[in-house]
Amino acid sequence: MRLDHVRRLGGPNAYLSRPVAIAHLDLQGLTGHETTDHPGFAERLVAALPGLSSHHCAAGRPGGLLDAMARGTYFGHVTEHVTLELSGLIGREAFFGRTVLAGGPGRYDVVLECPRDEPPGSPVVERLVGVALRVVTGALTGPPPDTAAELAEIAALYEAERLGVSTAALAAAARRRGVPVRRVGDLNLLRLGYGRHRRMVWAAMTDATAAIGMEIAGDKRLAHRLLADAGLPVPDGRVAASPAEALEALRDIGAPVVVKPVAGHQGEGVHIELTEPPEVVAAFTEAAGGAGGGPKGDADGAAVIVESYVPGRDYRVLVVGGRVAAAAELTAARVVGDGAATVAELVERVNADPARGEGHDRPLTRLVLGPAELGLLARQGHRPGTVPAAGETVWLRRNANLSTGGTSRDVTAEVHPEAAALCVRAAGTVGMDVCGIDLRLPDIAAPLPAEPGAAGILEVNAAPGLRMHLAPHEGGGRDVAGDIIDLLYPDGTPSRVPIVSVTGTNGKTTTVRMIAHMLEVDGRRTGMTSTEGVYVGRRLVHLSDASGPRSAEMVLGDRTVEAAVLETARGGIVRRGLGYDRADVAVVTNVTSDHLGVDGTESLDDLVDIKALVAEKVRRGGRVVLNAEDPASAGMAERAAVRDRDPAVRFFALSPDAPVLAAHLRDGGAGYCVEHGWLTEASGDRRTRVLPVEEIAGAFGGHAAHVVANALAAVAAARGGGSDGRPGGGSGVA
Template sequence: HRCSIGTPGGFFERVKDGTWMGHVVEHVALELQTVAEMDTGFGRTRETQTPGVYNVVFSYVVAEAGKRAGKLSVDFCENIIDGKDPKLDEIIQELKVLREEYKMGPSTSSIVDEAVKRGIPFFRLNRGSLVQLGYGKNQERIRATMTSQTGSLAVDFAQDKWETKSLLEYQGIPVPKGVETSRYGRAKDAVKKIGYPLVVKPSDGNHGRGITVGVNNNNHFEIAYEAAMKQSKNGYVIIEQMLDGADFRFLVINGTLVAAAKRIPAHVKGNGKLSIQELIDTENENPLRGYGHENVLTEIDIDSQTERLISDAGYTLDSVLDKGEILYLKTTANLSTGGTAIDILDSVHPANVHIAERAIKIIGLDIGGVDIVAPDVTTPLPENGGGIVEINAAPGFRMHLQPTEGLARNVAEPVIDMLFPPGKSSTIPIIAITGTNGKTTTTRLIDHIFKLAGNTVGMCTTEGVYIKNRMIYQGDMTGPMSHKMVLTDPTVDLAVLECARGGMLRAGLGFKTCDVGVVTNVSEDHLGLRGIHTVDQLARVKSIIPEIVKQDGVTVLNADDDLVRAMSEKTKGKIIYFSLDWKNNSTVSNHLKDGETAVVFDDGWLCMMKGQWKYPIVDVKDVPLTFGGKAKFNILNALSAAGAAIGLGLKLENIKAGLVTFFPSHAQTPGRLTMTDMGDFNVLVDYAHNKAGYDALIDFVSSYNPEKTIMTLCVPGDRRDEDFESIAESCANNVDTIVLFESYLRGLEEGEISDKLKKYLMKYGMEDDQIIIIYDEQSAVQYCLDVGGQYDFVILSNYDVDDTHFKIQAHKEKLEQEKSA
């Protein structure tokens, strides 16, 4: 708790001096997690413009526990203020339970940590241990210690203990003799043949479930048989000879023995004073032991197996063991049941290394655990009477990562070496696009360019998520969950991700770095929402994209926009500027003097500039998106898209091919400057949504010199009054008839949006009869289509893009039928 003071305990100095309550809540949330064995320490609290309301950010180890800690920290502080008992112990236990329920296990987390250390990104795919490492087509997946390279046939063999035993025995691997059966009578016959002591286990179990070791009489056998049959899924049980010696676990990864441990079952050692119960309690107080997987060792619980072992030894929990006497409390040595592990890798005999590696190869596993019972492993198993008793397809790593004694082994390292050998990429190129206007069109254009170049592109836009040009999810998909959809798709080799303000403020991004970052522009939009009240603050949000561009990546910036141009100071990557008027832009001129790259509009051409050299890409008249150069904002969008493609090394001929085949249409740019010729008049659909958008739209329409301009208009109810006014001012001076409709009321009553807009439209010169109010969006659309006359321009600035498109097509067909009649 250094806080801004920077020294241990600095937070408490801040408390003495006086600090925000939100700041206190932040530190309580961090401390609650840390006490619950989730050590974390990053936090920030910022005051909003509303007194007493704060934006609080803090880190977590387990998401569900972290979110709950936020709520509990508020309750804790309120209870302290009210003089009530905050019930700290209950809070900590609740967080521990959440931690165990949702945290990654030690094996999974070790592999993820190793991946992160190498810069390999990851996604957790479920609340368990299923994790994706890497992105797109270069991803690998793990579930605990099973990987996407683990063969299903090998897992089937390993889960069928009898099949495993038979395969190994056939190949000359030492295994104990035994019998597999589903009938109790045959099992009793096997007992007579093999003789006590025995091991009884389910044929298809794992993690030590249902296994009983040291069965030495008929009564014990009956109990062991029932326990094994209860855990058996296929109804078969194995009765086998119990080998003499200790329990060893060898770990083989990618054909190589990487770790070996001697496993000792949970036990207590008498001191002549304490009872068995007291010895267990004392051992559980060992700081190395903890709840679940929170520590190196797991607490010893007293179950029916423990009670039977104590009873078989002639004791009860109240009995006192003699000094030095050892009492085993479990029949198996699994760490999850309280066992301990001693690293012995360096003492393993080479013959036994060969046996273990060969056994895993025979079964066919990429990662396998070999369970051996032998007097020792310093001499060959065939000589000392030892043997392999089991092969595990998903061996736990904890005993090797944190042995009770001996050298800890980084067994996650060879896993990552296997999944991502030298030369194999773990990621795919990511192009991230943000800005106030034009980002959706730019995103779609970049997608189109790379699709034509042969890439399988995953794209997120305000319309939905697309994989290889097919929509897989509809909606405004510009936040982190949408990014994750693309990055987890194993067919995608390039991600083009639109990143909107709302998603970034609400939940951040779905990736930590990108190869190319594009910022189209920054202007007033959505101000007054989520703590963003000024254009400078909005620019700060948008600048996140340049900030996360990789050091060897490229940032594409609008040199004609002061706020975007300033983002050059925030990026680590190389910069490609784009500009409509580069000759009068000193930033671009100086950039080119330094030998850098820019994409510019020059004498009617889109060109790439490298230092003093100019490389024409395409004549603007051949780019359908620009409407022959009339749509200046789409020239900028085309330049930014070209800059992004250049940033990833695409050839200019590929970029040209994309630019000349990308048409402003409902199929390629829904709701973004799509024009339909109705015969006598034109209909233009564009979701302008802010003052800069409407200014650009009206400027474009004016270039056609229409007889009359008719327009639908609505502003979402959560916008500021000054936004209503600025949009109304832009439209009032340039539109002849405005039809107001209502959508996205967002807290306002029906009629309030229209009343506000009408008030401001009339303030800036429109007459009452120029303003039509039709609350229903599609009725407003139909009205405009019905009144459109010769040489008119109908602008439909609508939200329901699909229905608007269908209305236009239906009206066009109607007009054509009337003409031909």
């Protein structure tokens, strides 16, 4: 078998409302073969991948694939299931698959679900299909090849390019609230909402996060100064640009002290509770040359902060929109002895927890035995090969950061009002809408201590990590991502603008231009895509054949757009899917036999299935406008996926006697036709004149029937209750 190519459909498509990848396979020598033609194949394959035994296949129950292979199935179908199984083995959730004929004998398209936010250029699925082909062909004659090493490489690649924990939680929270989400490339940057309601988040930083606040949070000296000026408790500190200055700070402040980089992050280069001059000098050297850096001092290196050590417990408090959203008590990286295992073995045991991963890709970070950890071990009288006593706690780090292997315990319900007010004031002082406050207190559940130095705000963090609150090591998780989305979209705030999507064989561009004109006259700044280009507010902003998903995304990402009218052509649907998740109004002008033989489109029915996606992807209670005089268009009203959305179906026809329109009106529906020289809205026996036919531009007094039909479709789309973009709004757009 051979993999010819893989293409991605990033938006809703004919197979799934979520992204899919389509792998085009040539079965070559296995063309016409079935699994039963190769004795022992199924047994060898399942022995190598036991998870295949639980695949449902068409049977809709575990074991369905096994039954299919026992009866005899083709090898494209088997490759589909093996790819999905391999995807699951690397932790990549994908459950939907389908294999369809794609041209001549032995040619198949294997359709595979992709995670929603997987980067469009990701090679992961292509590599998984490649491994699947080798596994399947290997099982024909013997045990499949060992692919563990390659799967490990693919897993690492997938982990590196997937959204971080915080950003993934924000994406999920937005979708739960009905807010459209698009990942920008392979970044942890999300575009939320459409048009004038579009917002952006980058991890826990929003597009409303003040740049000045970010700068302040990134400069520990300045942050401490502003907090102190506001009367908030901060440790007494000095900036040292040399070991001599660090020792002078130790003498002035008094032991114990903390040494850390001026602009450090994630706990790197932080040394806690130092009392002796040699410790301070060594800590200065590492902090000055390690992570963070900072302004340069003398020849000895970058400046560091030496500050008083605040005793107590470590806490991280998340402030969102001027209120405490969550709080966690943090504990530094450690292992607990059992009297038998060495420190190194205990570290391996802790790292076996699937919740621990590299960097920030899991709720917890793996423990390491690096220089900092080995130094602290030595000060406790241990080495990696030492066997700690049963119950003995061996510390690997002193700083309680998740990034260095620490753990968290949710204490949100315990936060005393005085501590909450302290954190809210701190966030307001630096001007942050979303802020993480690191502080040390004897107990966050108690009133703030009155004695100086007994409590202190250690840091103010911009773009704070959310994983300690989402999935704490102890206690229940908090929906802090939802709190951030609610800050961007308070209750009742829309995240969408009205969208009209127009497809069909003829008349799309004219219909789109008519609808956009009506919306502009109605006072809405309208974004429009068509084969003539992208327009915003009647101004051409991008000259191209703009009838595909990229152009739709261009319009929906424009914060000046108040309504969108999108020409949605066959080619874009087939090659990339839709550029939006759902529309308020869908228009199908007609469907005729164009582009047959292109992109696997072999018949009129194939074209109908493609273009019907536009009618199927309207919001519940939206509007679907269909041509009553075109059987292919009119028939879409009976498709199950259309009826499931319960739209207001509006037929249009040049003649009021068109059978489909007449029957629709008799059943109490509404439609649009030409009567007595007028474009007319009909509902039962009621008639409302809209516009004289002779006034339609380009219709030559009504002689250009196709232009009149386009005008009817446009009026049908625009007439009705106004929609402000909120789910459940009116079914019309003007």
